[in-house]
Amino acid sequence: MASEATTTTTRETTTRSRGTNGGDIAAGQTAVQTAVHEVKGAIAGVGRQMPEVARASRSAVNDVFKVIESGSDERVSTGVALSLGLAIGMLVGGAPRILVALALAPLAAMGLVLADRRARGSKASSSS
Numbered sequence: 552m553a554s555e556a557t558t559t560t561t562r563e564t565t566t567r568s569r570g571t572n573g574g575d576i577a578a579g580q581t582a583v584q585t586a587v588h589e590v591k592g593a594i595a596g597v598g599r600q601m602p603e604v605a606r607a608s609r610s611a612v613n614d615v616f617k618v619i620e621s622g623s624d625e626r627v628s629t630g631v632a633l634s635l636g637l638a639i640g641m642l643v644g645g646a647p648r649i650l651v652a653l654a655l656a657p658l659a660a661m662g663l664v665l666a667d668r669r670a671r672g673s674k675a676s677s678s679s
Contacts, residue, residue, distance in 0.1 A: 619664045627661050627668075634658035 619627060638654040 616660065616664070619661055624665070624668065627665055630661045631658055631665065634661065 619630075622630075634654060634657045638651050638658065641651045641654055
């Protein structure tokens with residue numbers, strides 16, 4: 552029977568810096584500086600557009616309140632029930648909390664309108 556010879560090889564490893572390993576540190580720094588510059592430009596652009604977004608949002612919210620206030624009590628009550636049911640269903644279903652909060656936003660608006668109507672109605676009936 553022939554004996555099997557085993558050979559072992561050893562590798563020498565040396566630690567070299569990236570510069571000597573073929574990597575260019577200056578190119579990496581330039582890429583990072585370019586990315587930072589682009590992010591700053593994007594943030595500045597968003598900052599310039601924020602006043603217009605705020606005006607448009609305020610206008611949209613006012614329009615929504617006008618539509619809700621012009622609706623009948625039954626329609627507003629139905630909207631309250633729908634929003635509340637949607638939010639509870641999302642909560643039970645495990646939706647992210649931010650989505651549940653967004654589902655509650657119309658509920659708050661319609662609830663305020665209903666409360667205001669009932670307060671006005673009770674004042675009018677008590678003064679008669």
